[in-house]
Amino acid sequence: MKVVIQDDSPAVARYGAYIFREQLQKQPASVFGLATGSTPLSLYRELINSTRRGEISFSQVRSFNLDEYMDLAPQHPQSYRAFMDREFFNQIDIDTANTMVPPGDAANPLTACSEYENAIAAAGGIDIQLLGIGRNGHIGFNEPTSCLASRTRVKTLTRQTIDDNARFFDAGEFQPQLSITMGIGTIMEAKLVMLLATGKSKAKAIKDMVEGPVSAWCPASALQMHPSTVVIVDEEAASELSDPDFFKHIEQQNQALLARLKSRRYPS
């Protein structure tokens, strides 16, 4: 697990956007796994601006969102489909027919889950899976005690997650208690996993994910077993790590190595 510590949230977004841009320049028909929540918003803003400047294009991209509330119509402003359309898809040149979000209003959610898995496989798998993290260490809606090999399925939300997300719903309004989420096993098959976290409220989850035992009690800790995960955090989210300076040192070494490789002259 590569841990990159940046000064603040805008720097986290810039670092993440750089990796997405490189992937798109190398492979315009990439498959992206996307996330909702407030954390990825500034990354999306960076990518929208890059698209407007003509540096990248999403015209050949296919995307699969991590999760969706159950029992919310896609038109509901708090559905993750509506969030993605509003915050990202409507502002880039992606073909919306190529953007998949689990259908929270499916007549048969169980069939919908296996169809979602099949669609990811048919697309050739996910090149970059973007993740945020819940305060309890959840990824997608894989709450603590989730099976670390789970596939896309219906999950019950914990009280903490319901409370954390209550701010998006009006008082007295129906708030979903169930979700459809990619499983941890699904996420683990992405070629690259990029997890972003900012702010003090995520510090404990980041410590548990990076240092804790691999445990269903912190679902994100499964990423310790993923061969290519980059965790990009700000100073506050990194503040409970035992040795943040070591990660900063590694990053300096990596950047120096990259610069050396770029400046190297090869005989023609």
Ligand SMILES: N[C@@H]1[C@@H](O)[C@H](O)[C@@H](COP(=O)(O)O)O[C@@H]1O
């Ligand atoms: N299902 C989403 C997660 O995918 C997200 O990572 C988490 C954290 O959201 P935020 O970035 O707003 O803290 O919220 C929700 O529960």
